[in-house]
Amino acid sequence: MDVRLRDQRLRRRAAAGRPDPPPAVADDARPRRAGAGRLAEPARVSAKQLVLGAFEELTPSFISNGWPHERSDPAGFAGLPYWQELSRQLDAAGFDFLFFADALGYPMHEQVSPSGEVTFEIPDVVVREAVQFPVHDPLTIVSGLAATVERLGFVVTASTTAEHPFLLARRFASLDHLTAGRIGWNVVTSDMQTALVRLLGQTDVTPHDERYARADEFVDLTLKLWEGGWSDDAAVVDKATRVFTDPSKVHRITHEGRYFSLDGLFPVSPSLQRTPTLFQAGSSASGREFASRIAECVFIQERDPAQAARTVRDIRDRVERRGRDRDSVKIINSISVVVGATDEEAQAARRALTAAPSRDAMAALFLGWSGVNLLGLDPATPIDELSTEVGQTTLAMYQGQGATVGSVLDRLAETLGGTKITGTAEHAADEIETLARETDVDGFLIEHSYGGLATYREFIDGVMPLLRERGLLPAEPRGGTLRERLTGTPTPRLGPAHPGAGFRPGAGTAAYPGGAADPAAPPASAAAG
Structure with a gap:
C-alpha cells in the first residue's frame, strides 16, 4: 500500500480517537508479522458494488x-469438462464474467x-516449461x-492486428446469439509481435501507435456491421x-479506409446486444x-x-473529454x-506459488509480454533506459522505480501481474474494500494462482461472503446481458453516447433495396466515429 495513502488513513484514525492498527505492509512477498493483517477500518457507507471476473487463458498455467x-x-486445460466445471463454480459464487486472455504468438x-x-529464436524454456505454450483458441x-x-x-480477447473485421464481427455476433447476450470482446493489438508477424507471413513488427490506428478503423468497421x-x-x-427478412431493412455496408475495405451485407441476424460488451486492456497513452x-x-x-488511482483518473478524464460520462466506463x-x-499460512502459500516457476520461465514470460529479453542484458542496466514497440504497458510497470535488469529478474515471480493480496479472508476483504475506495476502480479481475479447479475456492468460500456482508457484492447474482450486468444500463444495446450508436440505420449506412445502394444515403465510411 502506498505510504502516503497509509499515512492519510492513520491521521484519520487519530482524529477519530481510534488507536493505530498494526502496520500494513504492501504485499510484495515480504513477510508480514502475525496479526498485521488489517489496514485502516474500511468505511462502510456508500460503498459501490463491485464487478468480479476470473482471469484465465486456455493454457496450462497463466501469469504465475x-x-x-x-x-x-x-x-485439464485442453478439455471442455474442465472449463464447464470452473464456469459452474464461478456462476454459483456470483462472479460476473470469465475473462479469457489470449496469445497468438510466443516469446522470441x-x-x-x-x-x-x-x-x-524461441527460447527452449518456452516449450519445455509451458510458458503460455501451448495456448488454445x-x-x-x-x-x-x-x-x-x-x-x-x-x-474473450481477440486481436485487431491478426483478424479481419468482417470475420471477427461474424463470430462475435453468432456468439451473442448463442450466449443470450453474455459475450464481451477484449480488444487488443497483440503482444508477442515478433512471433506473430512470422506466423502471419509478414516481415516487420508494426509500430505501437500504428497498431492503435489500425485498431481504431477495425473497431469502427465492426460497429458498422453490428x-x-x-x-x-x-x-x-x-x-x-x-x-x-425484409430486404429493405438489411443495409449494405460500404467502407474504404486506410487498412480495410468492405462492401456488402452482414449475414448475421440481430442479437440481444448487437455489439458485444467492449473491453480494452492497453494502458499506454495510445491505449488509454x-x-x-x-x-x-x-x-x-x-x-x-x-x-492505480492516477491511471483511473486519467482514463476517466479522457472519457469525459470525449463527451462521454466519466463514470460510464467501468x-x-x-x-x-x-x-x-492465518497470515503465516497465507504467506507460506504465497512463497510456494512464487517458487513454482523457474527464473528463466518468468523471464521468458516477461519477454513475451514486453518484447524485452532481460536475460540478454547486463544485470546492472537500469530498466528506465529500456524501450519497446511490443509491450509498453508491461515494461512501464517496472520503470520509474530505480530498478535494474537484475533486480527485476530476481522478483518477476513475485511482481508480474496485478496487485498482490496475501493473508486471511478478512484481511483480503479489507484490502479489496480499501483498494476500491482509494483507487476508484469499479471491480477486480481475480488472477488464477497455480491453475486448476481449486484455484478460486478459497476466494469464493472465504472472501466473497465478507464482501457480500459489506454490501460490496449483490446479495444475489446479477442477471441479464453482460452489458446490463456490468454497466447497469437499462438496455442490452450500446448507449446513445457511444460512437457505435452513430452507425445505426439513419445515421450513415446505406439501405439495401434489392441489391442496390440508396444513392441518397452517404457511404457508411462517412458515419460518426
Missing part, C-alpha cells in the same frame, strides 16, 4: 506459470551470429460454457408470404486514448494503489489473492 505447483491441474529473442546475421469453447450456466458472462447492418424490425418470419473512445470496460494491471484492476487460515 504455476503449473508445477502440487495443487495445480495442468492437463534476437540472436546475432558471429558473421552478424540476425535471427529470432478461447472463442471455440464459449458456446459450450454458456450452455452450462445461466448467468455468467464471457469476455449496429448498422440490420434494422431492428428486419426479421419478419412470415410463412404465409414466404418472407423471412483508444479506450476513452470505444471501451465500456477497461482492464488495468497496476500493482501500486497510488499509481475500470477493472487485476489482483492476485492468496488466502490462508
Whole structure:
C-alpha cells in the first residue's frame, strides 16, 4: 500500500480517537508479522458494488506459470469438462464474467551470429516449461460454457492486428446469439509481435501507435456491421408470404479506409446486444486514448494503489473529454489473492506459488509480454533506459522505480501481474474494500494462482461472503446481458453516447433495396466515429 495513502488513513484514525492498527505492509512477498493483517477500518457507507471476473487463458498455467505447483491441474486445460466445471463454480459464487486472455504468438529473442546475421529464436524454456505454450483458441469453447450456466458472462480477447473485421464481427455476433447476450470482446493489438508477424507471413513488427490506428478503423468497421447492418424490425418470419427478412431493412455496408475495405451485407441476424460488451486492456497513452473512445470496460494491471488511482483518473478524464460520462466506463484492476487460515499460512502459500516457476520461465514470460529479453542484458542496466514497440504497458510497470535488469529478474515471480493480496479472508476483504475506495476502480479481475479447479475456492468460500456482508457484492447474482450486468444500463444495446450508436440505420449506412445502394444515403465510411 502506498505510504502516503497509509499515512492519510492513520491521521484519520487519530482524529477519530481510534488507536493505530498494526502496520500494513504492501504485499510484495515480504513477510508480514502475525496479526498485521488489517489496514485502516474500511468505511462502510456508500460503498459501490463491485464487478468480479476470473482471469484465465486456455493454457496450462497463466501469469504465475504455476503449473508445477502440487495443487495445480495442468492437463485439464485442453478439455471442455474442465472449463464447464470452473464456469459452474464461478456462476454459483456470483462472479460476473470469465475473462479469457489470449496469445497468438510466443516469446522470441534476437540472436546475432558471429558473421552478424540476425535471427529470432524461441527460447527452449518456452516449450519445455509451458510458458503460455501451448495456448488454445478461447472463442471455440464459449458456446459450450454458456450452455452450462445461466448467468455468467464471457469476455474473450481477440486481436485487431491478426483478424479481419468482417470475420471477427461474424463470430462475435453468432456468439451473442448463442450466449443470450453474455459475450464481451477484449480488444487488443497483440503482444508477442515478433512471433506473430512470422506466423502471419509478414516481415516487420508494426509500430505501437500504428497498431492503435489500425485498431481504431477495425473497431469502427465492426460497429458498422453490428449496429448498422440490420434494422431492428428486419426479421419478419412470415410463412404465409414466404418472407423471412425484409430486404429493405438489411443495409449494405460500404467502407474504404486506410487498412480495410468492405462492401456488402452482414449475414448475421440481430442479437440481444448487437455489439458485444467492449473491453480494452492497453494502458499506454495510445491505449488509454483508444479506450476513452470505444471501451465500456477497461482492464488495468497496476500493482501500486497510488499509481492505480492516477491511471483511473486519467482514463476517466479522457472519457469525459470525449463527451462521454466519466463514470460510464467501468475500470477493472487485476489482483492476485492468496488466502490462508492465518497470515503465516497465507504467506507460506504465497512463497510456494512464487517458487513454482523457474527464473528463466518468468523471464521468458516477461519477454513475451514486453518484447524485452532481460536475460540478454547486463544485470546492472537500469530498466528506465529500456524501450519497446511490443509491450509498453508491461515494461512501464517496472520503470520509474530505480530498478535494474537484475533486480527485476530476481522478483518477476513475485511482481508480474496485478496487485498482490496475501493473508486471511478478512484481511483480503479489507484490502479489496480499501483498494476500491482509494483507487476508484469499479471491480477486480481475480488472477488464477497455480491453475486448476481449486484455484478460486478459497476466494469464493472465504472472501466473497465478507464482501457480500459489506454490501460490496449483490446479495444475489446479477442477471441479464453482460452489458446490463456490468454497466447497469437499462438496455442490452450500446448507449446513445457511444460512437457505435452513430452507425445505426439513419445515421450513415446505406439501405439495401434489392441489391442496390440508396444513392441518397452517404457511404457508411462517412458515419460518426
